[in-house]
Amino acid sequence: MNEIKILWIDDEIELLKPHILFLEKKNYKVHTCQSGTEAVEEVKVTNFDIVFLDENMPGLTGLETLTEIKALKPTLPVVMITKSEEENIMEEAIGSKIADYLIKPVNPNQILLSLKKNLDNSRLVSEKTTSSYQQEFRKIAMDLTMVNTYEEWAELYKKLIYWEIELENIEDTGMTEILESQKTEANTQFGKFIEKNYENWFREDNGPVMSHTLFKDLISKEVNKKTPTLLVVIDNLRFDQWKAFEGTVTNYYKKVKEVPYYSILPTATQYARNAIFSGLMPSEMARLHPKLWKNDTDEGGKNLHEADFLTAQIRRLGLDIKWEYHKISNLRAGKQLAQNFRSQKENDLTVLVYNFVDMLSHSKTEMEVVKELAANDKAYRSLTQSWFKNSPLIEIVQQAQQLGFKLIITTDHGTINVKSPSKVIGDRDTSLNLRYKTGKSLSYNEKEVYGVKNPKEIHLPSINMSSSFIFAKEDLFFAYPNNYNHYVSYYKNTYQHGGISLEEIIIPFVVLNPR
Incomplete structure (x- = not known):
């Protein structure tokens, strides 16, 4: 751990010697001041990681000192320590964006907890999030082999979103990559689920709200x-x-x-x-x-x-x-x-x-x-x-x-977000959307699409007698063989809709x- 510099401001600083010794044994470097004026000068010349500030001091008060410190270093965390529990003082301190609020007498463990919360928070959250997702990963992987109803798919997708948002704020990119692979697998399975069940939702009237x-x-x-x-x-x-x-x-x-x-x-x-x-x-x-x-x-x-x-x-x-x-x-x-x-x-x-x-x-x-x-x-x-x-x-x-x-x-x-091209051939009346096509004489890779020869089966209109529909699955997008490389380069990693994915x-x- 890099040396963490603490500035502790209290007009009775000598009484806090045991607390300071406790922190120094934990490898924290503690600087002390006995007045707000002295503290402001210290903040000007030293890069502290955190400040402990007594609210009730003669001369420059704690709240006045807080205001001056924040004017100099807006992002420097300041922990207010006070004997008073008066609501207006708490509100004023909180309004001035203090990092924490402790009531005297404080014990060393309270101080340590406040330090960890304010200085080590991102690491602790990251470790806890990673650990929780690692446990959940196994459950999601198991669910993926068993999920078989539209309700279960909706719940699984919401779970993947939850972890995607949780993991985006941690430093471990490896976990995000693992989640991405689970999303990819989920979309592969979801494509198969839709292909198998979509038509039946209309025939049997037992589908989801659509x-x-x-x-x-x-x-x-x-x-x-x-x-x-x-x-x-x-x-x-x-x-x-x-x-x-x-x-x-x-x-x-x-x-x-x-x-x-x-x-x-x-x-x-x-x-x-x-x-x-x-x-x-x-x-x-x-x-x-x-x-x-x-x-x-x-x-x-x-x-x-x-x-x-x-x-x-x-x-x-x-x-x-x-x-x-x-x-x-x-x-x-x-x-x-x-x-x-x-x-x-x-x-x-x-x-x-x-x-x-x-x-x-x-x-x-x-x-x-x-x-x-x-x-x-x-x-x-x-x-x-x-x-x-x-x-x-x-x-x-x-x-x-x-x-x-x-x-x-x-x-x-x-x-x-589409990543992979899927070649398709159609006549000039074929629709232009990159995730679905409708028209006659469509030629495509059957493994990469959900193809519907008779649009009436899924309640879609036909442009002409021999029109069919195809829908791209996973993160595929349709590309014509003509000018293929330019087309693929232009549309890769863009956001498209019209096809089959959880998103x-x-x-x-x-x-x-x-x-």
């Missing part, structure tokens, strides 16, 4: 005339991204329900989000609402009629509610809604579609600077968290809480009440 049943089964149950509800659909939001900014939301809201639900295939906005708002699978949308539905090869925007779809669904469900729909695709629109949000108080349901995360994943493909900022899942989570904290959406959430809104946060599908399919539905 995009087309989300409104009927979950959202409509939360809406009533007593409490206004704000439904926020953040496009392209993965479960781990929700976890990244959950803490910011729970400053204003208490979580009462968190349900993983399943996106339909393709895990793409055109299909999954239209399914949420219509309450129908794509083939039914195409049949019942031909003027509202657009196939991949049709001209124009594919998500321009969500409000119309929702109108039809609310009428079909017989819901007597007052509601409004808003779509936010840029900063200006977000600010405008934030400024006028109070007017939504009269609605039973306010639906807000927020497009930022989708734009982020697309811009990662197109812009080098975003590729640098979101180079991996950890960075992608961090970028999402930063956006949320500084976006008009957090202002809207704050206002919703003040106005007594129930809050629902969900999404239409997730996204995955794309298992997504959050969260209900929160105002604090």
Whole structure:
């Protein structure tokens, strides 16, 4: 251990000699001062690791000394030691960002514990986290050989996310690499599970809550005339991204329900989000609402009629509610809604579609600077968290809480960082998405995709009589043989959606009440 320098400030420092000797035996280097003025001068010339500061001193008081030390060295941990338990002194010290607070008389073990907590915290947390994950690793590995239901897959995925976020703050990169290999194995097995079970969920009506049943089964149950509800659909939001900014939301809201639900295939906005708002699978949308539905090869925007779809669904469900729909695709629109949000108080349901995360994943493909900022899942989570904290959406959430809104946060599908190309050949009418393809005469590697010859089997429309669908599994993305190397280089390590992975399919539905 490198020598740790402690500055201990107390006007009765001689009485603390036993404590100082105890620390020196533990290889800590202790410097002492008997006044705040003397301590401030010491801090100017010496790089201390931590300061113990008596609150009640003549001359410069403990709180005044604290202020001056923090002005010189804002990140230097200061532990306040005091005889007083007065609330206002504690609050002032805590407001000045003290590292710890001890009440006299202190014993040597209290001092040692405070040192470990403030100086050795990252190592201790790292060791404990590593040890806990090593134990959990065996259980996850065993679960992977046995998991066989959609409920078990959702729980396993949430467990992997939990450990991914826990491990991202420790120094042992080896553990993160082991977790990554478990995620890869999990996605391989999950692809097989979806291929085997997806069609049966529609035939036997025994599947999970999915995009087309989300409104009927979950959202409509939360809406009533007593409490206004704000439904926020953040496009392209993965479960781990929700976890990244959950803490910011729970400053204003208490979580009462968190349900993983399943996106339909393709895990793409055109299909999954239209399914949420219509309450129908794509083939039914195409049949019942031909003027509202657009196939991949049709001209124009594919998500321009969500409000119309929702109108039809609310009428079909017989819901007597007052509601409004808003779509936010840029900063200006977000600010405008934030400024006028109070007017939504009269609605039973306010639906807000927020497009930022989708734009982020697309811009990662197109812009080098975003590729640098979101180079991996950890960075992608961090970028999402930063956006949320500084976006008009957090202002809207704050206002919703003040106005007594129930809050629902969900999404239409997730996204995955693609690493490996899979060759595909199709005609010029083949869809362009990198994680799924639809068209006729598709040629592909059958081991790398879930192929559906008859789209009606999974309630998808056919562009023509011989159209089929293929979905990429694991972290694959489709690439054409023409200009192959350039194409692969351009799209490798970008975030894509439309295919089959835990990240794309298992997504959050969260209900929160105002604090």
